[in-house]
Amino acid sequence: MNVLVIGGGGREHTIAWKLTQSPKVKKIYCAPGNGGTAQFAQNVPIDVHDFAGLAQFAKDEGIDLTIVGPEDPLFAGIVDFFEQRNLPIYGPHADAARMEGSKCFAKKMMSRYNIPTARYESFIDYESALAYVREQGAPIVIKADGLAAGKGVVVAESLEEAENALFDMMKTGSFGEAGARVVIEECMRGEELTLLSFVDGETVKPMIASQDHKQVFDGDKGPNTGGMGTYAPVPQVSAALMEQIVETIVKPIAKGMVQEGFPFKGVLYTGLMLTAVGPKVVEFNVRFGDPETQVVLPLLKTDLVDIVLATISGELASLDIQWKEGSAVCVVMAAPGYPGEYPKGAVIEGLADAKADDNVFVFHAGTKQADDAVVTNGGRVLGVTGIGNGLIEARDAAYAGVKKLRFEGAHYRTDIAAKALRRV
Ligand code: AMP
Numbered sequence: 001m002n003v004l005v006i007g008g009g010g011r012e013h014t015i016a017w018k019l020t021q022s023p024k025v026k027k028i029y030c031a032p033g034n035g036g037t038a039q040f041a042q043n044v045p046i047d048v049h050d051f052a053g054l055a056q057f058a059k060d061e062g063i064d065l066t067i068v069g070p071e072d073p074l075f076a077g078i079v080d081f082f083e084q085r086n087l088p089i090y091g092p093h094a095d096a097a098r099m100e101g102s103k104c105f106a107k108k109m110m111s112r113y114n115i116p117t118a119r120y121e122s123f124i125d126y127e128s129a130l131a132y133v134r135e136q137g138a139p140i141v142i143k144a145d146g147l148a149a150g151k152g153v154v155v156a157e158s159l160e161e162a163e164n165a166l167f168d169m170m171k172t173g174s175f176g177e178a179g180a181r182v183v184i185e186e187c188m189r190g191e192e193l194t195l196l197s198f199v200d201g202e203t204v205k206p207m208i209a210s211q212d213h214k215q216v217f218d219g220d221k222g223p224n225t226g227g228m229g230t231y232a233p234v235p236q237v238s239a240a241l242m243e244q245i246v247e248t249i250v251k252p253i254a255k256g257m258v259q260e261g262f263p264f265k266g267v268l269y270t271g272l273m274l275t276a277v278g279p280k281v282v283e284f285n286v287r288f289g290d291p292e293t294q295v296v297l298p299l300l301k302t303d304l305v306d307i308v309l310a311t312i313s314g315e316l317a318s319l320d321i322q323w324k325e326g327s328a329v330c331v332v333m334a335a336p337g338y339p340g341e342y343p344k345g346a347v348i349e350g351l352a353d354a355k356a357d358d359n360v361f362v363f364h365a366g367t368k369q370a371d372d373a374v375v376t377n378g379g380r381v382l383g384v385t386g387i388g389n390g391l392i393e394a395r396d397a398a399y400a401g402v403k404k405l406r407f408e409g410a411h412y413r414t415d416i417a418a419k420a421l422r423r424v
């Protein structure tokens with residue numbers, strides 16, 4: 001098969017890498033891809049929003065399967081667009097993608113189907129929002145309703161911080177349409193957990209649970225990022241708790257989406273907080289997580305193509321999905337300044353050296369192939385995944401890989417997986 005992967009981050013490098021292990025795959029294309037995918041796939045310079053261009057490419061090159069990485073094209077209906085042209089594609093339709101595209105929409109679905117989540121109110125009027133925040137007090141969470149490139153959530157520890165966030169989102173126009181409506185939530189406390197699931201309508205096949213590290217600095221300090229590192233599996237989560245999450249959260253929401261007339265097909269990302277009163281949903285996303293994918297797919301034994309094809313043909317229920325023993329840890333190396341402003345174009349050294357270890361995979365996120373070097377081209381630059389028999393081995397492998405890699409001002413957290421290891 002010829003397979004096209006849409007996107008150009010660490011998640012897409014990982015998906016494309018996984019595809020290289022499938023005997024069914026002949027050639028892999030990535031649009032637009034990055035410096036990592038360039039090494040084994042053909043990068044295609046078509047924007048992820050250019051549906052006509054992507055569909056034309058798929059037709060011309062005889063693409064047998066397209067897999068969508070990021071959320072934006074899903075929100076904008078790329079799956080609908082391809083299907084209308086009889087082009088096989090993996091991911092949810094635009095109506096199902098609203099589970100991530102609108103926080104209000106997701107909250108309404110959760111309350112309709114009794115899914116545990118933080119208490120919330122939504123506002124389009126600044127004065128009412130401000131009055132509500134003052135009445136509730138801090139800590140409190142303020143979210144822009146629509147897409148805000150990962151920057152739409154402020155966990156405000158003080159009233160002042162909350163008021164500033166509201167002002168930014170609703171008064172300055174800096175969030176555009178996304179800020180026109182805000183969701184204000186009760187602040188939940190507890191450890192976070194990501195559960196990715198392969199979903200086809202009511203069929204839910206959970207993957208191995210993982211944990212992201214959202215804040216930029218060690219000890220969960222500093223602003224939220226897209227994710228600074230992950231590990232899987234998560235030993236704090238017992239089999240019983242996993243079962244509870246699947247049975248009381250993921251399956252009911254998948255069933256609810258079927259009942260509402262927009263069945264989900266693809267990867268459903270459930271972001272959870274393990275609170276003192278049980279697991280609660282932080283968010284649903286409609287795609288693989290980044291950098292969760294970088295630790296989950298290396299542990300997948302079953303051919304990813306078989307899972308994708310079974311989903312497209314409606315046969316996921318009868319597929320047995322197998323996982324490897326062992327653990328994986330991913331450490332993200334970011335550009336200096338990320339998640340704020342950061343430079344691009346720094347030469348990355350040590351790639352061949354880091355890759356020489358069989359237990360280390362260097363997934364590129366923000367990189368590109370320049371004339372004779374790979375250079376930085378984004379905020380999150382590399383995701384270095386280590387695998388091992390347990391988390392300690394995996395973590396040591398990941399950091400050994402990180403030590404071999406260099407670019408100017410590289411920043412990474414030194415405590416990825418520490419929450420799990422404290423208890424081992
Ligand atoms: P979201 O984009 O909704 O996933 O939010 C990004 C991050 O903000 C989450 O991963 C949490 O770390 C944090 N967060 C979001 N909602 C809440 C909440 N209600 N209480 C505490 N933290 C939250």
Ligand code: GLY
Nearest residue numbers: 226227289290291
């Ligand atoms: N790592 C968080 C996300 O993919 O949304």
